[in-house]
Amino acid sequence: MTPLTPISVADDDLALLTDLYELTMLQAYWHQGMRERSVFSLYFRHLPPNRRFMLACGQQYAAELATRLHFSDSAIERLADTGLFRDGFLQWLSHYRFRGDIWTLPEGTPVFPNEPLMEVEAPVAEAQLLESLIMNQVQLETVLASKAVRLVMAAEGRPVVDFGMRRMHGVDAAVRGVRAYRTAGIAGTSNVLGGLRYDLPLRGTMAHSYVLAHDDEREAFQRFAELYPGTTLLVDTHDTLDGVRKVIALKDAHPDLEIGAIRLDSGDLGDLARRSRQLLDDAGYQQIRIVASSGLDEYQIQTLVRQGAPIDIFGVGTEMGASTDAPVLDLSYKLVEYAGKPRVKHSPGKVNLAGRKQVYRQCDANGEFTGDVIARREEYIKEGTPLLAHTIVNGEVDSAHIATLDQARDQACRSISLLPATMRELTSEDDGRSSDDYPVTLSQALQQLQQDECA
Amino acid sequence: MTPLTPISVADDDLALLTDLYELTMLQAYWHQGMRERSVFSLYFRHLPPNRRFMLACGQQYAAELATRLHFSDSAIERLADTGLFRDGFLQWLSHYRFRGDIWTLPEGTPVFPNEPLMEVEAPVAEAQLLESLIMNQVQLETVLASKAVRLVMAAEGRPVVDFGMRRMHGVDAAVRGVRAYRTAGIAGTSNVLGGLRYDLPLRGTMAHSYVLAHDDEREAFQRFAELYPGTTLLVDTHDTLDGVRKVIALKDAHPDLEIGAIRLDSGDLGDLARRSRQLLDDAGYQQIRIVASSGLDEYQIQTLVRQGAPIDIFGVGTEMGASTDAPVLDLSYKLVEYAGKPRVKHSPGKVNLAGRKQVYRQCDANGEFTGDVIARREEYIKEGTPLLAHTIVNGEVDSAHIATLDQARDQACRSISLLPATMRELTSEDDGRSSDDYPVTLSQALQQLQQDECA
Numbered sequence: 001m002t003p004l005t006p007i008s009v010a011d012d013d014l015a016l017l018t019d020l021y022e023l024t025m026l027q028a029y030w031h032q033g034m035r036e037r038s039v040f041s042l043y044f045r046h047l048p049p050n051r052r053f054m055l056a057c058g059q060q061y062a063a064e065l066a067t068r069l070h071f072s073d074s075a076i077e078r079l080a081d082t083g084l085f086r087d088g089f090l091q092w093l094s095h096y097r098f099r100g101d102i103w104t105l106p107e108g109t110p111v112f113p114n115e116p117l118m119e120v121e122a123p124v125a126e127a128q129l130l131e132s133l134i135m136n137q138v139q140l141e142t143v144l145a146s147k148a149v150r151l152v153m154a155a156e157g158r159p160v161v162d163f164g165m166r167r168m169h170g171v172d173a174a175v176r177g178v179r180a181y182r183t184a185g186i187a188g189t190s191n192v193l194g195g196l197r198y199d200l201p202l203r204g205t206m207a208h209s210y211v212l213a214h215d216d217e218r219e220a221f222q223r224f225a226e227l228y229p230g231t232t233l234l235v236d237t238h239d240t241l242d243g244v245r246k247v248i249a250l251k252d253a254h255p256d257l258e259i260g261a262i263r264l265d266s267g268d269l270g271d272l273a274r275r276s277r278q279l280l281d282d283a284g285y286q287q288i289r290i291v292a293s294s295g296l297d298e299y300q301i302q303t304l305v306r307q308g309a310p311i312d313i314f315g316v317g318t319e320m321g322a323s324t325d326a327p328v329l330d331l332s333y334k335l336v337e338y339a340g341k342p343r344v345k346h347s348p349g350k351v352n353l354a355g356r357k358q359v360y361r362q363c364d365a366n367g368e369f370t371g372d373v374i375a376r377r378e379e380y381i382k383e384g385t386p387l388l389a390h391t392i393v394n395g396e397v398d399s400a401h402i403a404t405l406d407q408a409r410d411q412a413c414r415s416i417s418l419l420p421a422t423m424r425e426l427t428s429e430d431d432g433r434s435s436d437d438y439p440v441t442l443s444q445a446l447q448q449l450q451q452d453e454c455a
Numbered sequence: 456m457t458p459l460t461p462i463s464v465a466d467d468d469l470a471l472l473t474d475l476y477e478l479t480m481l482q483a484y485w486h487q488g489m490r491e492r493s494v495f496s497l498y499f500r501h502l503p504p505n506r507r508f509m510l511a512c513g514q515q516y517a518a519e520l521a522t523r524l525h526f527s528d529s530a531i532e533r534l535a536d537t538g539l540f541r542d543g544f545l546q547w548l549s550h551y552r553f554r555g556d557i558w559t560l561p562e563g564t565p566v567f568p569n570e571p572l573m574e575v576e577a578p579v580a581e582a583q584l585l586e587s588l589i590m591n592q593v594q595l596e597t598v599l600a601s602k603a604v605r606l607v608m609a610a611e612g613r614p615v616v617d618f619g620m621r622r623m624h625g626v627d628a629a630v631r632g633v634r635a636y637r638t639a640g641i642a643g644t645s646n647v648l649g650g651l652r653y654d655l656p657l658r659g660t661m662a663h664s665y666v667l668a669h670d671d672e673r674e675a676f677q678r679f680a681e682l683y684p685g686t687t688l689l690v691d692t693h694d695t696l697d698g699v700r701k702v703i704a705l706k707d708a709h710p711d712l713e714i715g716a717i718r719l720d721s722g723d724l725g726d727l728a729r730r731s732r733q734l735l736d737d738a739g740y741q742q743i744r745i746v747a748s749s750g751l752d753e754y755q756i757q758t759l760v761r762q763g764a765p766i767d768i769f770g771v772g773t774e775m776g777a778s779t780d781a782p783v784l785d786l787s788y789k790l791v792e793y794a795g796k797p798r799v800k801h802s803p804g805k806v807n808l809a810g811r812k813q814v815y816r817q818c819d820a821n822g823e824f825t826g827d828v829i830a831r832r833e834e835y836i837k838e839g840t841p842l843l844a845h846t847i848v849n850g851e852v853d854s855a856h857i858a859t860l861d862q863a864r865d866q867a868c869r870s871i872s873l874l875p876a877t878m879r880e881l882t883s884e885d886d887g888r889s890s891d892d893y894p895v896t897l898s899q900a901l902q903q904l905q906q907d908e909c910a
Contacts, residue, residue, distance in 0.1 A: 008463030009626045016648040020659030135621035166590035167783050170627030171464045193471040204475030209790035212798040236802045266802040327777040328622050335664035343667040347691045347721040
């Protein structure tokens with residue numbers, strides 16, 4: 001029998017969570033004495049389907065993670081066992097610590113194709129090693145936050161709550177997804193550990209199983225509401241409107257019983273919400289709110305909101321939990337400078353922008369964003385705000401440049417509100433890839449460099 | 456500044472990785488003295504797009520996990536801080552251990568809608584608590600394995616290697632994905648920790664950055680091949696065929712240098728593979744193999760294979776890493792029996808099958824599977840093999856019923872080969888949902904029970 005492996009990755013194992021070629025390349029750099037300072041840029045080439053921007057998340061977390069990365073004795077032993085690595089290299093690896101510099105976008109920044117979310121500067125091996133882990137971590141949060149923010153926009157101010165833990169890809173996704181959701185403006189989560197860890201209010205109702213474990217639905221409602229004043233009762237186990245009537249009868253019989261809301265979880269949510277609202281209002285229970293869930297995505301929420309469905313809170317699981325319409329982002333982590341010289345890869349369709357960069361976000365007289373300029377890091381651009389901050393300096397975290405969770409949420413909320421209105425529209429794949437409404441251009445100096453390098 | 460939170464979930468925190476309502480329902484059961492034995496069934500109602508079957512994975516791992524679940528002192532303290540729970544309940548929770556029974560499908564079993572992957576029998580609170588974690592874990596592996604097996608089938612015997620770590624949703628998905636991929640027949644992985652943990656061969660080539668860090672591509676090839684005899688060289692950094700010519704020139708100049716393969720990572724892979732093969736063969740290097748990668752999915756692999764493209768190994772990342780066309784499975788964990796009485800939820804479109812069940816897989820005289828019968832657990836079905844095994848008995852793992860990694864892989868390979876040929880075809884969404892080719896029926900006794908319960 002295979003012993004049960006742990007569910008998580010201990011800090012001591014984290015450096016092994018990498019692609020093999022990172023380690024073989026590292027040994028090659030070590031073997032060849034290649035220690036020149038390099039710059040790697042993390043960016044994506046194309047927006048995924050249905051996205052007009054991505055909400056950059058996780059890059060500051062990943063930068064901090066980089067400073068903690070180390071090879072424990074047990075990690076070194078396991079690498080030795082592979083037979084691929086020499087003793088001298090493993091000794092070098094056992095002393096590995098990231099001592100370089102990292103520039104990052106603040107968490108919660110809307111970001112567009114070819115803009116660096118992160119630039120890493122260090123001797124080539126130090127910077128190369130980070131590739132796989134950084135990509136895994138930044139993709140996770142950026143993909144989930146970029147989906148969540150669409151649900152938040154669709155709800156037009158009504159709270160959206162995360163019910164997605166069971167549909168997320170494993171425990172790390174479930175927990176750190178809550179961090180991404182919080183940045184995106186999600187109002188609460190059913191995920192206990194995620195909510196406690198990232199200070200997002202815990203929310204929960206009841207499951208159908210609780211109702212089914214009772215012989216009588218009304219008894220289930222009464223017992224639960226007695227124990228949890230102000231709770232939400234799930235009314236659709238047998239028949240939704242019949243369930244609502246039972247709530248009303250219960251409240252009529254026990255006026256002191258506090259019932260905060262009912263939850264609809266199947267059927268035509270708009271119609272059921274209207275009819276439930278009517279029943280509750282007619283009975284004088286205007287204060288009982290309506291929570292709706294059941295495979296909701298941003299389009300359904302937008303339709304419900306615009307049709308005026310009397311739904312107060314949306315619970316979202318599946319669609320947000322894995323960002324089902326766009327579960328991946330084609331992040332690249334590319335060498336753009338080595339030993340002071342810009343580097344460009346020429347593979348068809350995969351050319352990168354050479355050299356160290358900065359992104360300037362420009363705005364009009366009202367403060368609304370009008371477009372971005374990607375420039376060389378060294379050049380002076382008069383207009384616009386530089387976005388990339390010097391987060392890690394010589395391997396040390398500069399706390400002044402790490403956003404708190406609240407700052408990240410505020411950054412996201414404010415930035416999105418300053419984008420052109422068309423960028424906030426929910427688009428389908430066919431028309432979502434146009435960036436005409438938000439020009440991202442290259443500075444003249446960067447264009448010149450690119451021409452020189454591609455010549 | 457927010458302190459940096461850990462990347463993973465320690466064993467002591469695992470019980471908190473649950474939806475809040477599980478804990479509030481548990482307290483209600485405790486408060487009401489509801490301790491009756493219950494049966495929960497884990498199943499899905501519909502196949503995701505493009506899937507003709509799912510490959511059940513992770514359910515035995517999840518069953519073992521269930522027996523380890525406990526609330527540490529620190530977990531209890533954090534729950535106390537929420538103000539939602541009473542001291543007596545928290546004390547009960549601090550002694551929580553799963554002492555019930557779990558029946559599971561063997562890992563690597565093809566599974567169809569409404570068939571239980573797992574049935575959990577225990578006092579209601581014990582069984583209820585497992586819901587969120589089990590669903591999260593079983594979905595992760597089942598979704599990834601079900602995607603991976605499609606790539607394996609498309610490759611028709613050529614090895615498929617996992618390069619997906621960077622596109623997977625966080626560290627748990629990346630590591631345990633390797634477990635699922637192994638079951639599905641993936642031949643190797645670039646993921647060091649995943650490969651070491653689950654004993655799947657480590658595979659890796661080089662990145663474009665390594666080539667770019669050298670002023671001369673041929674020098675990069677030579678240095679890498681000297682250090683790693685038999686390695687794979689990435690030839691498309693500047694111009695693919697030019698890269699192949701450099702490999703040939705290098706080999707001509709250093710006949711002793713062992714070069715195992717070249718890797719194509721952009722452009723028209725079929726055309727480039729043919730032209731590269733021709734160049735290599737003309738130079739007398741028939742033994743140098745060709746690895747292809749670059750956003751490959753099962754349809755592209757099938758096309759390449761059927762066109763006879765001389766590709767020896769496929770590397771797959773993005774499409775497999777998040778199962779992009781079907782990243783979620785609508786798993787349900789439903790109460791089907793309480794206190795000896797079958798239970799059914801009547802919500803529209805969400806009716807469950809009542810009672811404890813068993814699945815019988817039937818076959819013809821050649822041993823090929825002809826269909827499944829879902830039956831009551833207690834009834835005797837003459838034809839077919841019962842699939843659900845009694846994995847956890849009174850909270851103890853029965854090792855005889857836990858598949859090893861090799862057994863799971865063999866189970867998957869053998870079972871899939873015994874399905875009707877049409878079930879192994881790659882289908883698109885439009886025609887993939889028909890199950891006419893593989894009937895799954897209910898036994899008469901189960902039909903009768905269902906009629907009685909829904910009446």
